[in-house]
Amino acid sequence: VILKAQAIAPGLAAASTREVADPAAAKAAAAELLTIDDGGRKPRGILVEARPRGKAVYSLSFTYDGTTKRPVVAATNMAGKIDDLADEHPDRIVRRHFSALYPFSDYIAKELAKSLSLEGNDLKRMTRIVSGLARLFLKYDLADLDITSLVKLGDGNFVVLDVEADLEIEARHRQRPMLDELGFGKDDLRQVREPTEFELEGARIDEEDPRGIISPIAEFDGNIGLVIGAGGGSLTLTDAVRKHGGRPANYAAIGGNPSVDKARRLTKLVLTKPGVEKIAVMSNVVSNTRADLVARGVIKGITELGFEPKDKILIFRVPGAWEADAAKILEKYGVEYCDRTVSISEAARRAVEKVG
Template structure:
């Protein structure tokens, strides 16, 4: 996998021990996720792990008691600074109910005016920056990946991906909530497979769709401008609800 990035020869040899230890960690410590991100290459060709994220199988915690004790983590410690909100519990339930695709949602208490449903973690962070740079304020963190089912995408909206599936999901969520998709979704931008089919669905409901020729920053600017215009034109509503889709 790392060879596909162009790393080869002596540099690949230097990276191999890190990858081997990561694989052993995943296998021996009952991890469901073991990720180094980012893995930095220094000027001398050596590598260093700048950050890592790990998740352990819940049922394995008693077996891994010694490791947890060494790390100062109790068996019931989730390492979260707060109890999950109702929104986060709903997202977890939706994700667990269907094995197809992955959805994540974090309620960080943002006082934002733009709801985000985003494909891929790196794109999530970039889109957050883009929205803030354009004068908008993200209201949440929701991420999807791996082609979730229509029902799964719909459930997330209510509480490299196939565009048509996500489009059907968010449209279905709006309709179930008695909301006009064209008025509720500020902008939709998810480059991926089946883009033409997804665009047809969105256009049918009057949703502003951006293809891959529109950058994330441009899409964020259009979404922010739309909710600002809607807020300015309405003196009775507390704010315009919107969903921005990004990759």
């Protein structure tokens, strides 16, 4: 039989399954599975199923395509996670995009199933499965839905052996009834690890001042402190630092026109993090964030720590609204201001080069 611990946490799929052949082994495996840490609570239970005798196996994955900004379903006639399989067998993965605004069409599911060379009753059954999962994906605001093993049995029916689902964090309020049923509290984010003191303090700074936003916040083992903005551009900035050989000490995206005090407190938090030598202040072109307020806050935070801004700022690239004023402020303290003619990649390169 197969024993599957019902663990509601990412990263535990591989560790939550055991295959056993006799009652004694099943008892031992169950005792072990019940000790799994699923992010603060034990598994809700153990599912016991007879090992299916399958004639064929498939995998499905529903997620969002960042390039097209649309949901996408991918499938293959192999078992495993689509992301992993795509690296080794890209030619065996088929994909179809669909709309997040309109009802899912069975035609898309049928096209996908045909691409897997299914026909007859197999085609009909797979079409129903894909359509049902796509509607579930949209209904419950999922960010990811992975079927890592969809087996065709000897009688022609299909059975799902393993499912991994990830809820979009911003949809928690809409999915409150489901989360309540699963035992999730309003503040229960089911994180893989407990937040660090650095991350908790960053969240407190954000919560205590409603002007602007600092989110998300993450701590790394690096020496370059990052005070960055631009929404998704902040991810690009972080990746650019790594690309050029730098080691980010944190991720903390600040935006939404933060106050001077918010920028000040974030700067002090980042600079006092153990291992941080200097900070890079970078952003994409801003419109609703004032570059001069960010500059004032960063400089104030540095001077309150007893340092000279020119000795702690690797680069300041926040082009956009009020950038002329920001440049004047920085010039007074001997800090070079970079406008939009300096690309994100070039700004990251300069920062890494200066930290040595």
